[in-house]
Amino acid sequence: MFPYRLLLRHLSRHPAAPSPSPSFLLPHRTFAFSSAEEAAAERRRRKRRLRIEPPLHALRRDPSAPPPPRDPNAPRLPDSTSALVGPRLSLHNRVQSLIRAFDLDAASVVARHSTFSRTRPTVFTCNAIIASMYRAKRYEDAIALFQFFFNQSNIVPNVVSYNNLINTHCDMGNVDKGLEVYRHIVENAPFSPSSVTYRHLTKGLVDTGRIDDALELLKEMLGKGHGADSLVFNNLIKGFLELGNLQKAEELFDELKGRCLVYDGVVNATFMEWYFKQGRDMEALESYSSLLNRKFRMVPATSNVLLEVLLKYGQMKEAWDMFERMLDDHTPPTFQAVNSDTFNLMVNNCFKEGKIEEALTTFRKVGTKSTCRPFVMDVAGYNNMIVRYCEHGMLVEGYSIFQELMSKSLSPDVTSYRALIEGYLKAERFEDAVIMFHKMVDANLWVVASFGNKVFEELIKNQMTADCARILTNMSKKDHKPDPSCYEVVLKGLCNEKALDEASGLIELMVKHGIGFTPSLRETLTTSFGEAGRREEIDRQLNALQWGYVPRYPPQGASLRT
Template structure:
């Protein structure tokens, strides 16, 4: 997509031409009638060619507006006698002016002078240049200010410019205006609109555009089909996209690599590597050789599915075949290796990338730093973070989150808090990831009050806590015997639409058991089983113990039976405690029940 800020900055730093040598332009330029007062031959010849005069005026005006920052205040006095509202003059200035922003400024300035009349030629010239420069917002503003009607061809280019800048709705409005005016929009513009809609993942627009094409009997080409294939993939209708691709291939057309890559990515996500392999062979057979982006999708998909050994094999094979992995592929592979805790191989790729002149970006740094934190390489993680900051990448929310999370994981809570305070000093707003890392980090180390504080701060910012953040607080509160407050957090979690983790259920049951509230613990167990959640072995065994101790042998045997049915192996001391209790109770009924449970467990 276009990047107006970069465009504007490039214009602002454009090298100015040589400044005007004559500091008194009044001596050089007066009203054109001055030529009639001269009798020498040179001036008579100059007066015969007013067009040349316009060119000279335009050059002088251009020099002034390029070299003086506040030229609007002095231009009339700097160059007196010039009829600035003459279309010949200001159109010539606009032709010579290469800086489109200065052209717009000059046009608005001329428009503020008495006697100015808008000229369609100049409006089209400025508007076209803004569109060519991908300055969509400036072009939109110019249209609204001048209220002129650009030529249809220029509007088609404007549609593409709007799409590339993410102004999808505005682009569709212009598209509709052209269609309503009866203009036959070119297939190039239709395809451009579909391409940008695919990039924006606005699939509904892709299908609307295609429907309009069919209605207007516009015949698409192989690019059109490629965008439809990608749209199917975005909608997770991969089978339909694959079928459409096959139909196109059967009639002899071959879409671009983008359509193949999208399908390959989708099949990688679903783990259908047979189809991935078939698509790669099809690309080669159709002289549509897989490029580095194709293999990037394959490697990324393999890493996502934890098939990182295979991903590394393909990555190394590509290098052996002469492919040149880019920064994205190196980062993907380093990330996969860090996930496998193969830090040695990750470091090797890191230095290999740098030696090839491919320097890591912020994402690459954070991937390796995160891997180092997760494997306990704290000193190396902090050293690499310092190096990242020296390269200007440390002042971003992602970098702070990586460090805060790593510090919390490794118990360096004071340092994590310092970084959190530093974010406020630098105007970097913490997000959900920041707060959740701090909530979990402090709570896991038993600092529940600090965990609660960060949860309160998160909620004050209107952010949504994660399941993990609530879970760790509930678990630690239950361990501390504060089941009442844990229940309050549970209610708040459910009210906010956050799905409780299975381990949070276990924590509540264990907490209730420790408090002697076994009956309520049984209720929580029943809720878990109804929801088809599998309690931990520890939860079952603690319930059996507590129920047995409370002389609730019937419930204890029920829980034991359920535990065995779910495939858990019961610890020997649980059986011994039950046998002891049954002997003390001297109840033949419970003994028979216990015997049947044991027989079923042996049978299974």
């Protein structure tokens, strides 16, 4: 007991210090976050990012070892999708909006000028404008843009870039140049050619009568370990069928079925079309039945090709049966069996046969097969109905579809408005055309110079120049400013009608936005205002700009190869 007494005596002479606040037991936290929950969320985010993108030292066996020196001769890699953010994404969207408005020259100028700015385009932006040039059959411009972006501007191309170039060369008949690009990929690129590369090359070789070279390329593709691509085989099968060599085509088809448990039904469509052309309808339908017996779940890209062949050769019962079958198979989100192109094929066939009511009934079949498997029609499907109605002069019905499109929380695009505007002009309903044009401008859509000038010229012929001036004024307030040529067309119309006050307002807009005057426009304005005794006024306005006319965008069809 004695030690305990000593301890008590010691504690009485030396009392313990007051205990600190219990907060010392809490973990130390900085004030970088407003709450502990926010800090925990940040830690989870960092851990998740490290799992997705581990640091380079984590990939080395010895984390303490210094990183290896970078090889200056190592090939640079193309942009990944993570580069398409911020200002570069905004640039990409702007170029895409110009492409969708069919203003390829302006899209090219915007993309090319951005290479000299801080916001350089990604490879995806470059590919988009090159592919749009190819689709417009402006092959020289597509090749020139590839040269500018990837050889002059030091942007690293990816396999899609090379595929666009190969496809362009092949469509121009320069298959050997396409093969040179292919060899360059094999020898120098940090990636391998894709199946799309072989599709373009084999199609180009077959189209130029070099089917033996295409066959060798197919063997090379298989020898390099690539999978048996159905569309590559299809190119060769189609080539042999066109040569009348049915036996070789069937041998290739058997080889494809031996290599793939599931193949693309486009191959059957190729056989069907060849049989139909030969007048062997029974064998064509047998090929079609053999495909159905395999019970493949076909994606719309395949099913639409089969539908197109059946409709083209008058097999209406089989086509409608297949359409109904596709609607039954459509079980989103598990499987998508139809798209807007599917409906467009059937609707267009109805319009072609003059069955207008049946076309609308077909369009309304969206989502009627089952309440749990609806297909949500997109803008392209609505646009097709609007265009077809306008082609047949049924503008009331076309506008009704347009209103339905807007009621579905979808945004009409350039095609939607252009179809109705052109339909109204054709029907001489000019006031309706003006109203629709104002709606198009209010939607902040890009008005291509060729389309805008065409509408303005038609309205000016019908004494509606003042309405054109109001449209231009409205356009100048939007993000997408009118092309300088639009001002010239409208100003000349106003001068011819002696509407100089409206012309003066447009001139002020041109000066405000830094748009110069062509010599032709300057002469017209000087003459018209001079005859009205307002020469001093026009001289003051014209001299407000100290530089000459510099077009904001190149004229339509201008060469981009300089």
